[in-house]
Amino acid sequence: MNLPNKITIARIVLIPVIILFLSVNFDLGTLQVGSSVISVSEVIAVLVFIVAASTDGLDGYIARKRKLVTNLGKLLDPLADKLLITAALVSLVEMQRLDAWIAVIIIGREFAVTGLRLIAVEKGYVIAASKLAKWKTSIQIVALVSLMLNNVPFSFVQIPFAQIAIWAAVIITVWSGVDYFVKNREILVKA
Helix, strand or coil, X not given: CCHHHHHHHXXXXXXXXXXXXXXXXXXXXXXXXXXXXXXXXXXXXHHHHHHHHHHHHHHHHHHHHCCCCCHHHHHHHHHHHHHHHHHHHHHHHHCCCCCHHXXXXXXXXXXXXXXXXXXXXXXXXXXXXXXXXXXXXXXXXXXXXHHHCCCCCHHHHCCXXXXXXXXXXXXXXXXXXXXXXXXXXXXXXHC
């Protein structure tokens, strides 16, 4: 197994760690910033999430630069991304920091675009990730981190950054999903 695939698998292995630290308060103490309180367990989850999310670009970069692109990597990389985002969304719904309908929209878009890609592959086409989709992922990560941190440090100055970020994530998620289907509508017509 090559280095990029090992990095991708490490991202997948970190997902249960994130869920564990978001779901279980290990009584490591709390931090209060402004009106927000966050447990040290949640801070650990955020740090692990950031490390996992940052490996997304790293594995692809190494694979392309060193000519180590494999079919396993092509399968695992988007799967790891979707698992990471989905795990964070579901955990935040459970923590009552995110409305379930927002998680459904984001996860639903991922299923829809994945389905479109499967149809495209069956027809002999490959749908590459768009720049808009890459922006979507970055904005989702920022929004999820801010929700996991319970709006810290912005709560100190009473700016609802987490809510603004999640709305931006929902908008760009829907926009990028529609963009995929509009740009690839001929694939659906041929299906």
